[in-house]
Amino acid sequence: MSNKEEKTEEQNQTNWKDFIYNPRSGEFIGRTASSWALIFLFYLVFYGFLAGMFSLTMWVMLQTLDDYTPKYRDRVSNPGLVIRPKYMEIVFNQTDPSKYLKYVQHLESFLQPYNDTEQEQNEMCVAGQYFDQDAQVEKKVCQFKRSFLRQCSGLSDTTFGYSTGKPCVLVKMNRIIGLKPQGGPYINCTAKREHPLQMQYFPSEGKFDKMYFPYYGKKAHPKYVQPLVAVKLLLTKEDYNTEITVECRIDGSDLRNNDDRDKFLGRVTFKVKVTE
Ligand SMILES: *[C@@H]1O[C@H](CO)[C@@H](O)[C@H](O)[C@H]1NC(C)=O
Numbered sequence: 001m002s003n004k005e006e007k008t009e010e011q012n013q014t015n016w017k018d019f020i021y022n023p024r025s026g027e028f029i030g031r032t033a034s035s036w037a038l039i040f041l042f043y044l045v046f047y048g049f050l051a052g053m054f055s056l057t058m059w060v061m062l063q064t065l066d067d068y069t070p071k072y073r074d075r076v077s078n079p080g081l082v083i084r085p086k087y088m089e090i091v092f093n094q095t096d097p098s099k100y101l102k103y104v105q106h107l108e109s110f111l112q113p114y115n116d117t118e119q120e121q122n123e124m125c126v127a128g129q130y131f132d133q134d135a136q137v138e139k140k141v142c143q144f145k146r147s148f149l150r151q152c153s154g155l156s157d158t159t160f161g162y163s164t165g166k167p168c169v170l171v172k173m174n175r176i177i178g179l180k181p182q183g184g185p186y187i188n189c190t191a192k193r194e195h196p197l198q199m200q201y202f203p204s205e206g207k208f209d210k211m212y213f214p215y216y217g218k219k220a221h222p223k224y225v226q227p228l229v230a231v232k233l234l235l236t237k238e239d240y241n242t243e244i245t246v247e248c249r250i251d252g253s254d255l256r257n258n259d260d261r262d263k264f265l266g267r268v269t270f271k272v273k274v275t276e
Pocket residue numbers: 093094095096275276
């Protein structure tokens with residue numbers, strides 16, 4: 001038994017060397033060169049075939065996609081609301097232009113695409129009707145001129161009411177392809193406090209006209225402009241120096257505005273504090 005073990009010890013070493021390269025049979029790690037070559041060839045063909053299959057299925061799938069409409073969409077489309085200027089807290093001193101300059105500049109640049117002269121290139125649509133253009137390849141755009149926002153257009157009052165302590169805030173709905181809100185959607189803002197805060201809406205009653213829907217997507221509808229609602233907060237002297245929380249919701253339609261988990265679904269909240 002012990003004799004055998006000694007022998008194996010020695011044999012093991014030669015076996016190991018033989019295993020790496022066996023000069024008698026010409027084998028390398030247990031295989032001849034041609035055997036190795038066959039194995040490499042086999043895997044080359046095998047993986048080549050897999051890569052080919054993958055590319056082919058990808059290509060076939062991409063053929064079924066359309067550049068103009070997304071293939072997969074959410075089952076229910078409910079837009080979020082956002083405000084401009086893009087701040088959660090609008091705090092400024094109405095007698096110090098440097099304090100509200102950033103809000104005014106932001107509004108001014110945001111409204112550039114709504115420039116009246118530019119919007120005049122777009123369609124005059126029929127109010128109160130969806131602007132369906134499923135058949136057309138190049139989708140047209142309904143005019144939304146910034147002058148529709150009247151005192152909040154920045155045209156007559158270039159400070160959007162900030163210099164008089166009655167600031168304008170623009171509310172817009174996020175774009176959702178194919179969305180057609182039912183009913184008559186409008187923006188309703190309320191101050192979260194005991195007594196109500198007076199506000200003015202532009203266009204009147206804060207309505208989003210149906211003619212701005214549906215939206216067909218960035219590629220099909222490149223010049224699309226979203227409808228806006230401007231809210232002018234008619235603050236008075238008594239409202240100064242206090243922080244007021246305002247919540248705006250989309251009302252009057254099937255769009256959701258009271259989701260417990262998503263605070264921005266159909267609504268938006270911001271704070272305003274004006275000093276003098
Ligand atoms: C607001 O600005 C005016 C003019 O710069 C200044 O006199 C006033 O003290 C400021 N008010 C506050 C509360 O900072």
